[in-house]
Amino acid sequence: MKLMRFLRNYAGAIAVSFVLLIVSTGLGLVQPRLIELAIDKGIKVGSLTFVLIGAGGIILSALLAAGINLLSGFALIKSSQGFGYELRNALYRKVMGFSFANLDKWRTGELMVRLNSDVNTVRMFVRMGSFLIVQSVLMIIGTLVAMFMTDVGLASIMAIIMPLTLVVFAFAATFIRPLFMKARKALDDMNNTMQENLAGAKVVRAFARQEEEIRKFEERNKANYDISIEVGWKLSIFFPLFFLIGNFAVLVALWAGGTTLLGQLTDAAAAASGGLTLGKLVAFNNYAAMAMFPLLMLGLVLNFISMAIASAVRLDGVLTEKPEIEEKADARNLPRLQGSIEFRNVSFRYGSGEKALDGISFSIRAGEKVGIIGTTGSGKTSLVNLISRFYDAEDGQVLIDGINVKDLSFKTLRSRIAMVLQETVLFTGTLRENVAFGAPDASQAELEHAAGLSCALDFINEKPDAWDENIGERGAGLSGGQRQRIAIARAVAARPDIIILDDVTSSLDATTERTIVSSLYEEFYGRTAIIISQKINTIRDADRIMVMGDGHIIGIGTHDKLVEGNDTYRRICETQVVARSGGLV
Ligand SMILES: Nc1ncnc2c1ncn2[C@@H]1O[C@H](COP(=O)(O)OP(=O)(O)OP(=O)(O)O)[C@@H](O)[C@H]1O
Ligand SMILES: [Mg+2]
Numbered sequence: 358m359k360l361m362r363f364l365r366n367y368a369g370a371i372a373v374s375f376v377l378l379i380v381s382t383g384l385g386l387v388q389p390r391l392i393e394l395a396i397d398k399g400i401k402v403g404s405l406t407f408v409l410i411g412a413g414g415i416i417l418s419a420l421l422a423a424g425i426n427l428l429s430g431f432a433l434i435k436s437s438q439g440f441g442y443e444l445r446n447a448l449y450r451k452v453m454g455f456s457f458a459n460l461d462k463w464r465t466g467e468l469m470v471r472l473n474s475d476v477n478t479v480r481m482f483v484r485m486g487s488f489l490i491v492q493s494v495l496m497i498i499g500t501l502v503a504m505f506m507t508d509v510g511l512a513s514i515m516a517i518i519m520p521l522t523l524v525v526f527a528f529a530a531t532f533i534r535p536l537f538m539k540a541r542k543a544l545d546d547m548n549n550t551m552q553e554n555l556a557g558a559k560v561v562r563a564f565a566r567q568e569e570e571i572r573k574f575e576e577r578n579k580a581n582y583d584i585s586i587e588v589g590w591k592l593s594i595f596f597p598l599f600f601l602i603g604n605f606a607v608l609v610a611l612w613a614g615g616t617t618l619l620g621q622l623t624d625a626a627a628a629a630s631g632g633l634t635l636g637k638l639v640a641f642n643n644y645a646a647m648a649m650f651p652l653l654m655l656g657l658v659l660n661f662i663s664m665a666i667a668s669a670v671r672l673d674g675v676l677t678e679k680p681e682i683e684e685k686a687d688a689r690n691l692p693r694l695q696g697s698i699e700f701r702n703v704s705f706r707y708g709s710g711e712k713a714l715d716g717i718s719f720s721i722r723a724g725e726k727v728g729i730i731g732t733t734g735s736g737k738t739s740l741v742n743l744i745s746r747f748y749d750a751e752d753g754q755v756l757i758d759g760i761n762v763k764d765l766s767f768k769t770l771r772s773r774i775a776m777v778l779q780e781t782v783l784f785t786g787t788l789r790e791n792v793a794f795g796a797p798d799a800s801q802a803e804l805e806h807a808a809g810l811s812c813a814l815d816f817i818n819e820k821p822d823a824w825d826e827n828i829g830e831r832g833a834g835l836s837g838g839q840r841q842r843i844a845i846a847r848a849v850a851a852r853p854d855i856i857i858l859d860d861v862t863s864s865l866d867a868t869t870e871r872t873i874v875s876s877l878y879e880e881f882y883g884r885t886a887i888i889i890s891q892k893i894n895t896i897r898d899a900d901r902i903m904v905m906g907d908g909h910i911i912g913i914g915t916h917d918k919l920v921e922g923n924d925t926y927r928r929i930c931e932t933q934v935v936a937r938s939g940g941l942v
Contacts, residue, residue: 360479360669360676363443367436374432375491377425382495384422386503389643391415393507397636437484441476444672448472451676457747458681461707469552470545471675475668482665489658493651500648507641508633511614515645518606519652525602526656529595534660536591540584547577603649610645614638682749688766694773694854695758696723696885698744703753705739713739715908717753721885721901726878728896729889730929731905737889738779740905741857744887745774757855775853777861779889781840783832788817789824791832791843795851807850810876812869813842838864845873855885862895870895893933902926 364371395411398404452468497519504512554561554570561570617633699720706712714736721727729737742748743755746762755762762770775795783791792804792813799807804824808814816839820826828834828843835843841861848856856877862870874895877886890896897916904912904919904926912923919926 360444360672363440363447364436364483366443367439370432370436370439371487374429374436374488377429377432378488378492379495381422381425381429382492382499384418384425385496385647386499386644387418388415389503389640389647390507391418392643393634393636393640395636396639397634401635433484433488437480440483441480444476444479445472448476448672448675451678454680455678456680456682457742458708459678463675463678468675470549471671474541474545475671478668479665479672482661482668486658486661486665489654493655493658496651497648497655500644500651504641504644504648507637507644508614510617511610511633511638511641514613515606515610515648518609519648522602522606522649523652523656526599526653527659528656529599530657530660533588533591533595533657534664536584536588537661538664540581540588543577543581543584547574547581550574550577599653600649603646603653607642607645607649611638611642614641682746684767685764689760689764689769690766691758691769691773694769696725696854697721697756697758698855698885699754699756699759700740700743701754701756703743703750703755705743705748705750705752707739707748712908714743714750717908717910719903719910719913721887723758723885724883725885725901726881726899727885727887728899728902729887729905730891730893730896730902730926733891735905736908737905738859739908741776741859741887741889744855744857745770745776747776772851773853774855774857775848775851776857777844777848777859779859779861781832781837781844781861783828783835783840783843785828785830787822787825787827788820788843791828792846792850794847799850803852804846804850807846808842810849810873810880811842811845812865812873813839813846816842836864838866838869841865842873845877849877849880853884855887856881857887857889859889860891862890862892867894874898893930 391411391414394414395408399407399409399411449472452463452472455463501512501516501519504515550573554574561567614633615638618635618638697720700717703714703717704712705714717740729740731737739748743750744757744762746755746765746767749763757765757770757774772795784794789804792808793799796803801824805814808817817823817826826834832840832843841864844861845858848858858877862873865873870892871894874888875898877888878898888896888899893916896902899916901914902912902916902919903910904923906925912919912926914922920930
């Protein structure tokens, strides 16, 4: 499995822990022989020395084994945590490389689950699973060998009984696994409900759906509770049952040994001829008991391998997801853009849906100010998304400064073009951090200039901590219009060669909006600016206006020309003029 590469750096720690494991298993295996020694050479012949040697040896080996186990445990924790650490980093890096199209495909919740639960499942398996498998196999082989060395006859019986027990254990464990899976799903369900509701907490209140949502959550919570109880009581039945089976297997060996022993004339004669002695039987009995626990563990772990594999496959799915949009190896890095934009017969669709853009052609001169207007869903956002390659066109070409955007580096596209997205996204942090997001090196004066231009300076200064004001999660402490203005300031501060505003003045009053747009034109004198809006007022002063309808450009020209010659544009004007005279704008 490819995930194993994340263990590479920890090969040393793993090797050490396994070697230590072998040593401690070996030490554990010596103990019954020490008991045998104490019985056969000590107790039976009345030699205190051998009793002491046996007892001392047992204590010493137990202490040593405990110490070594501790070390080996540490080494394993280090490697499994390191594995989780590297895996999570790799996943995060991968998701950061996702383009818009990849992000459309994965739900946030799903990615969260993968980055959390799946990583943990696999990590736990690396730690517990591999440890238990190696330890169990070692113990089983070790006890078998030791049993054969103690008494071949009895060992042969155990060699048959042990695989049978393993089969019984593994079979019994198949009843537990689905329970664990169900428990895990119930937990995921509950967490998802909780996450969704917390994220949409305000909508839930706005629609007075609290009762409904509380009921939904209680249902999930109850399901989780029920399944946990079920797992609990089933386990408390299963485990004693397992031990019963194990003890029964030991009993068979003991019975066979006991009858052999009783059939012998004397112990001494048996010892002399290499037959079974009481000490050997006790040692053997110990080995048999020792073998049962690893058999049980192996039976359980084998069952959980499939769960770890399922998680690993899901993680692999994220790691091998191909970014829809990749940078060419020899992509060009331009320090500056002139700012001309050309679309040549461009068509585009999301996934396998209908065409969102159909045969679009136009060109924008460097330094031109362009407005885009059109009904909702007409393709305005889709069109500008192709300029900085958030998506790639299906047909046709998008050119900037005469160069196909596919030949330009991401750095050029994303740092020389600033796009203010339709959905304002701010980050938890201070106002300064948010405005400086695309220009970490900007001076305070530059930030203030950008904020002043987007009419944000006044309200920033009114905040108790001004620029150092913490705006809470996603800018929760700001009004919708304030958030939009911070987003515009963020784009201006990045000092791009092309700026694109996607309907981001919608929450602003008419005066503020006009002020921002006209200072933006001034600031971007000589640089290209595209402004999308539903309002004529916002875009009427642009050099040219594109009118979009249903994935097509249905008109292009100045405000006056369009009023004259474009029906759609004139209709929009009329509704808005009517609205204005009614005092609604
Ligand atoms: N991520 C997406 N996945 C699938 N379809 C999408 C996606 N985004 C937009 N669409 C569809 O593409 C078409 C054009 O959408 P687009 O967002 O470009 O419209 P718009 O002109 O920006 O509208 P609005 O004024 O409401 O922002 C619509 O039919 C829309 O349903
Ligand atoms: Mg849009």
